[in-house]
Each structure stands twice: as structure tokens, then as C-alpha cells.
Amino acid sequence: MDSRYSAADIESKWYARWEEDDAFAPKQGKKGPFTIVIPPPNITGALHMGHALNNTLQDVLIRFKRMQGYETLWQPGTDHAGIATQSVVELALQKEGKSKHDLGREKFVERVWAWKNEYGGRIVEQLKRLGCSCDWSRSRFTMDEGLSRAVREVFVQLHEQNLIYYGFRLVNWCPKLQTALADEEVENKESKGHFWSIRYPFEEDPSQGIVVSTTRPETMFGDLAVAVHPDDERYRGLIGKKVLIPIINRAIPVIADEYADPTKGTGAVKITPAHDFNDYEVGLRHKLKPIIALDLQAKLTVEAGPYAGLERFAARKKLVTELEERGQLVSVEDRVILIPTCYRSGDVVEPALMGQWYVKMDSLAQLALDCVEKGDTRFVPDRYVKTYRQWLEPKKDWCISRQLWWGHRIPVWLIKHKEDVVILEGRRGLILDNASHIAAQNQEEAENKLADVIANPRKYIDNPNLKSFAERCLKGNVSRADLHFVQEEDVLDTWFSSALWPFSTLGWPDKTPELETHYPTDVLITARDIIYFWVARMIFSGLKFMGKTPFHTVYIHGTILDEKGQRMSKSKGNGIDPIEMIDRFGADAVRFGLMTLTTEGQDIKLSPVKFEEARNFANKLWNAVRFVHPYLGADLGSWKKVDPKSLNLADRWILWRCKDLIERITNDLEPAELKFSRAAMDLYSFTWNYFCSQYLEIRKKDITGPDGPEKTAAVTVFAAVLRNVIALLHPFMPFITEEIRSHLGDKNPLITGSWPDPVRPGIPEFNADEMRIVEDLLDLVDAVRQIRGNYSLPPQKALKVVVNFDTQRKADFRKPHDYIVKELEHVESLDFGFELPKPSFSASSIIPGGKVYVSLEGILDPAAEKIRLGKELEKARSFVTAQEKKLQNGKFVQSAPVEVVEGEREKLHSQIDKVRKIEEALADLA
């Protein structure tokens, strides 16, 4: 074993070994299944710190449960990420000077598949470097055949229940990507903008006018009215009058509507139903027929007269200038405005009027709300229930169609008779609300359904999706040859397939054994920014199609920030690359560093220093093992040769500490707790302090010494504790622990080994008083070290130490264990007793139950010791004063619990005792 633990070789070796052994696959056990589904990373993604954190958490949990003997499945896979992936491939095409239209849909999709096959697995390889123990043999992809079938099945079922419908209304449109977006895909970003006030002249008297304000003047060409509040005195007389839109001079009415807020702007507001969500509502109330002023490329339409064809922002600039020249611009105000932007492209989103597919949310949202309300799924931390509810409660319908080529093509076939005249209204006029269509798994099924409608139209007369077509069939001869019957061009929102992830990956809609065993899953671990996108949708989908919530616990971890507390992002260039960190410090260190930082959903300010600390910890453990390893002997520390009764107190003490550690770590990792950071820090301090700094030092001479019962005992206890430590540590640091285990000669790898049991047969019961003796002696060591430190006595200087205990009994009990002190401090002599004569000139210190003297004869000046004792006396006295005051307070003695009061009394007594002892020591010096 090298003196430095070098991670790289060991990590790749063990990962390969685990894969060879098929260690990640679920193994049937007594304890039943435990299942986690991975939040599928995008195939375009590269591993960032957020992934590293998220997946380490999952791996810790799954390894813990696997070691406990559960039938664990960590279901992996990737997401096709419609927009992101399509964009990447489009960009690549662009570099070749081509567009996707040059290829056509079919070729383009082929091209994306080719890209996916080449690069889509990169993130999986990175997850493997991190040590993730997913069952890769079951890896799924949201667009593989099985999952696509699940998507179609869900679509068809929801459609049959009228929970999916086609709606013609305003949607969020991204001009850059040329697709609709769901509400959550629009981010409102603050930006400096302007608030322009424009005069619309009266038709009757153009010298006068009404002033409206807007942040988007170019939408003016789509105005249909100017609204004022019905109670607004200023405008009452104007209602019904007509005003002219500047430049184009189209007359529009002044209408009364409560939407107009008298306190905002001038109190008069322009109404542009085709380009503003509120105005759309106003337009419906007043039966205004929307005028589309911006086309889907965000260029002005013919409605804009001389501005037709101009891009929106260019038009805005020109328009403002022209209005100013004409004297129709009343004022300009700078203000910060919220601009809706596309979460993928960053382009400014425009509300646009068109048909799209929607999921009706009221009943589904209610399912999801009830589930969390009842506690069937709980959030950790629970405050995220609020976030979850906030999004679900409005029950706004979910726009699921995207005008992309990469994704699940919507399984709907549109029926158009050759005689139908299609009136285009904006884009997608092909199917309007009353158009007929059939949802089906595939072309064949669609044809069969269509044939049935033609044959039995009466059956479908009440079906809203087929009504008009059925009526036509009833009226006259309709034959298949008269029809255009083509599949919808659009694809589904990527999140539509992600929503099915917990059951589609397990084989649904087939009744597979995996689905039977592993659904519902147990814990979902994810980041808070996809509670809306993903978590809520998985919950209602699971409830709807499986009848059960997909997981009982949702653990939301914090966001990784840089050292300044800013989000890491590519554009800022402030990211810390996990792979680079793994190269520098090792995967175990990266994992452990992240785990010590992640507490209850708090955001994490990350610096590489954390990984360095964890690396040092790994090295510490490595060296402890390296030191003891040669002495383990042929049986490598097996218990067989040791009579548990022969163990000394230090042995029993570390075993006792170890038992306590096992209990705490086990408890912390249970899904009910999920205290990852506390567990990691506990392991750190146990290993470093109790195990290395104390136990190992105490037993060092026995371990390296001659063969015999002492050596056997020490080596055995060390090995036993070590075996527990590496097992407990394995979920956090899988590689180094596995490597250490192999040096202990254990055949079975840790990954599938058993989790430590705090109840160990054969070890005598731990006696609290005895354990207390060790703690006291360790305190004594600290006291001596303090004296050494205070007087700068070099470590190699052997000291004469005398300890006077309060009673002879105490001294007698401790005497047999004085090796604990002797091994930890360099002493020439160590005398335990009661009323022993103190050394003539000595430094002293108070320890629990006694007083320690360190002879300074010939070493130091008495004056210095006087000063030190003086300081300590002052401290002790002021504590006594405070404590007496507390206990003289009748209310405290009356109201506080008896044991608290008793505790305080005891403290007072021990401090009084301490004061007395210090005073004595001072007197001795004089």
C-alpha cells in the first residue's frame, strides 16, 4: 500500500469489477424492494455539480439499502430533451450550411438519432466515474420503443376521457424556436424597458385624444379598443366614442371594462386581444374579433400598414421615433419591466393565437393535491409542499403540443374531407374546434377506428371529436378515398413522457414483474426547480394510471452555488466541473465533500477546498489501514482467537463508540430521516478522532509489538472497528472502502455485503461507568497537553505527572487503565493516588474528579504558572457567581424540571471545587 491514496486506478478497477459481478442488479432478499428512479439527464447534458450532488445522494441511499439486504433497483435512463437536442443538431447542420428543412423531417430525425447514439451516452459515462450504482442493464430512454408506447397509451386514454383536447387560444410562442411553450417554460426576466404614453386621437376631433400607455407599442396595430373603467369619471363621457390608431388611422371604440385600472398609467388601456393574455379575455367579453399584428416570426403583418414585414423590435424603434415626430408620443418613462423569455432559447416569448393540444388539469391536479394532503407523498423539507400546491391549485390546462420534429409525434389522425375548405387563421387553421380526429396507438389502429366511424356513424354522434364527421357520414356516402387522413405533425412536450417515468421505465402498460415489484418506488431525489415540470406531473400520472403515488418521499436538495453565492452557469463561467474535481481529488472525495455540505435543502456554496478536505480524510483512513495492515497476520484480524473477556478498556471503549456510530448512521440514512450531512460528519469525526487519534495511538505499541494476547486483541479490535467503518462509509466513499476491504482479505465486495448490525454477539455489555473512566482519562490527557502547550514544552520532553483523585477508590479504579494516558502523552512517570504529595514545583490543572500536577522542576519559572492559574481562577469564580445567582432564583428552582435543577447544582459544586483546587495550587506556588 502506498503512503498516499491514489484514487484514479482504484476507482476504475472497482467500477469494472462491480459491473462484472452484476452488483447493481436487484437481488431478491428478505427485506423486499427498495426503488429509486433517476431524474433522467438530458442526452445533451454534461455532468455538472448539480448532477453530481443529486446522483451522489441517490447512490448513497441505494447503496445503503442494498447493503441492508433490500431488493434495490436504481432505475437509470436518459431524456430525449426535445428542444435542447433538436437545437444541438440544428446548430450542427447550420455549420454545414444546411437547415432542417433541407433534410426534411424524416432525414432530420434520423440525424438526431445518429447524434444521440454517438453523444447521448456521455453523461452516463460521467455518472459511472462518480460511482453511481444504477442498474445500467435496464437503462431506458424516453423515446425508446417501450416508453413511446406508454406515451401513446396515456395519450389515447386521456383523449378518450376528454382530458386531452384541442384548443384555439393564446399560447406562449417562442419565435426563435418556432414552437409553443407551456406556462412554466416561460421565465419572467427583469429588464430595463420603457413605458411609452401615446395619444390616440378622437375620430370626430383629431386635435384631441385619449392617452394610453404601453411597454410594447408595436402591438398597437392589433388594437381593437381602448378600455376605461366604467366608474372612472375622467372617461365616462368618452365611452362609445371612436379613436384612431396612429399611423394606420383605424378607428376603434372606447369601451368600459373593469379590467382597466384607474390607478395605473392614464387609466385608459389599449386592448390587443391577439397579443396579450388579459386583453384576450377583455376581447372575449366584448366580442372583439382579434386582429393579428405580429406573425409567428415576430414580424409585423399587413395590419401594420407601412410597418408590415418589419421585425418587432426594429418596428418598435421606428414607431416610437415616428410617433414622436408626429407629436403623438406624450411621454417616455424608463422602468424595469418583466419580460417573458423562453427557458431554452432565451428569446422573448410572444402570446400568439393558435390551436394547440392541452391536458385538462382540474381532475388530475386534484388527485395530486389530495395525495400530498393525505400524506401519501411527503416532501423533505416539507416547506416545498407549498411550492407544489401553489402551482397545482390554479389547475391551468397544460399545453402539450410542440412544433418540433424531435419527440413523440402526437398520436392523432386528422380527418379532412376533400371538399372541406380550410380557412387559415394564423397558423394551424387546419383543425378548428369542431374538426374531427382520431387518437390511436398507430396508423393501423387509426384506420380501423376510422372505418368503424364510417360504418357506424350513429355511434359517434355524441363524441365531440368526431361529431361533425359522423354527421357528414350520416348525410351521405362518405368513402375512405374521399378523405385526407393524416397524422398530426406536432410532437409532445418532453415532460409528457418524463411524467410517466416511474412506471413507463418498469414496462407499463404491460404487467411486468418489475412493475409489480418496484412500483411504487420509494424516494425521489431531485432539485426544486423541477417540482412543477416533473414531480407534480409524475404524481398525478402515477395516481391516474397506476392508482398509486409513484413515491412516498420527495427529497428536494439545495442548489449548488459558487463561492460568492451565485448560481453556477456556463455563461458566467463560474462552474466547478465535477469531472475535473474527480481527476484532482478522486470520486470518493467529491462525493464525500458534497455529502458533508448538503443539509435540509439548503443551497450550497461550493469551493474546491471541500473536496480537498474530503481527500485528506480518505488519505487519513488509508494510512491508518496501511499502518496496521502488516500486523493483521494470516487471519487478518478474525475474532476467532480472541476471548472477548480479554479485551482491555480501550478496546471496549472503541467498540462501544462504534456501536453508537452504527446506530446513528443507520438511523440518519433511513428515508424517514435522510440526514446525509450529519451522517457524513459523524463518520469523519469518529474515524479521525476516536479511531485514529485516540484508539490507534493507545494501542499502537501493542499492535507493533511482539506476538501475544495484547497484540491479538488490539489487532482484532482494530480490524473489527475498521470493518464496520468501511461498511458505514461505503455508501459515501464506495471506491476506497472497497479497496480497503480487499486488503482485509474479505472475498465478497462491500457493495453487496451486509450493513453493520449494532448488536454484536460475543462482545460484553458496555458499562457506562467504565466508559466514563476512559472519557475521564482522555480529559486528563488533554489537561497534560494543555500544560505542555502553555509552557511550550517540547513533545519529546518526558514529564513527571501526579494525579490526585477525590477518593482513593477513584484512583484505584483508574490505575489499571493508566496506559491510556501513557500512550497518548510522553511521561516519565505517572502516579495515580489520593492525597499524594505534589511535586515541589509544578503546573496543575483540574480534571473531572481530581487534580493533575505536572512537575516543572528545572523547566520553568513559577511566576508564569501563577499568571496562568490566576486567569483560570478568575474564570471559575465568575462562573460560580453566575451559577449561584441562578440557583438562588426561587422561580428557577420552582419551575425548572428537577433534573435540570439538580444538574445545575452539580455544576455549581464542581466549580466551587475547582475554585478551591486552583486556590490550593496557587498557595502551593507561593
Add this chain to the structure above:
RNA sequence: GGACGAUUAGCUCAGUUGGUUAGAGUAUCACCUUGACAUGGUGGGGGUCACUGGUUCGAGUCCAGUAUCGUCCACCA
């Protein structure tokens, strides 16, 4: 405008249901190349627990308010 989170040592953070003289790591200073580890050892210094009130025998912890920072949501035209 609403909701939520944070504020404790120079830095990063713990601090369970109120109950020691508030802890850890790191940084810093001093000493130590002692036969696992200098990615190490020992010791020291360093905090009015953001602020103001309140409840209580007792508050870092509970309540009310204030400030600063951050996140999410929301149509301010």
C-alpha cells in the same frame, strides 16, 4: 404585490422538542520532519448568535416587528 429561505468565529456551516461557559472543518499563530499519514501531530487566539421588542426562572432556539441578501410565484397595461 405574495410566498419561502438565509443572517452564528476571517471563510463554509452544524446547533434536534428552550436547559453547560455556543460547536466542527478550514484559515490564522506557535511548537513539532516522534517508527501510518506534513493530504500529518499538539496547543493557542478568534463569536453582543443581523437588529429591536416580547414570552419565560432561563432564548442562538419560541412570538412580533425591522434590516440586508437570495429564490420562487404574480397581468401592472
